Amino acid sequence: MPQTAARTKQAKTFSLSDDVIEILEGYHRKKRIESLTSAVEQIVREWRKADLAAQVTAYYDSLSDEEAKRDEHWGKFSESQM
Numbered sequence: 847m848p849q850t851a852a853r854t855k856q857a858k859t860f861s862l863s864d865d866v867i868e869i870l871e872g873y874h875r876k877k878r879i880e881s882l883t884s885a886v887e888q889i890v891r892e893w894r895k896a897d898l899a900a901q902v903t904a905y906y907d908s909l910s911d912e913e914a915k916r917d918e919h920w921g922k923f924s925e926s927q928m
Contacts, residue, residue, distance in 0.1 A: 855883075 862870070874885040909917065 870882060870885060870889075873879075873889065874882055877885065877888070879885045879888060906914070906917075
């Protein structure tokens with residue numbers, strides 16, 4: 847999702863422990879992000895992306911050999927149709 851996309855924002859108040867504030871401020875400085883709010887948004891988006899990747903990995907790791915071969919076959923077939 848592009849950073850320039852218009853978004854509706856909601857004001858929220860959070861109480862965070864000192865160590866979490868230090869981590870957030872360090873991330874903000876390191877990444878040179880415009881605001882702490884933008885830093886929180888980026889952290890959440892990165893977490894969401896990593897979580898989705900972990901779910902996909904867990905799915906494929908859970909497949910039997912037969913299911914994996916079937917998925918590989920369908921993948922190759924779909925590539926050949928492009």
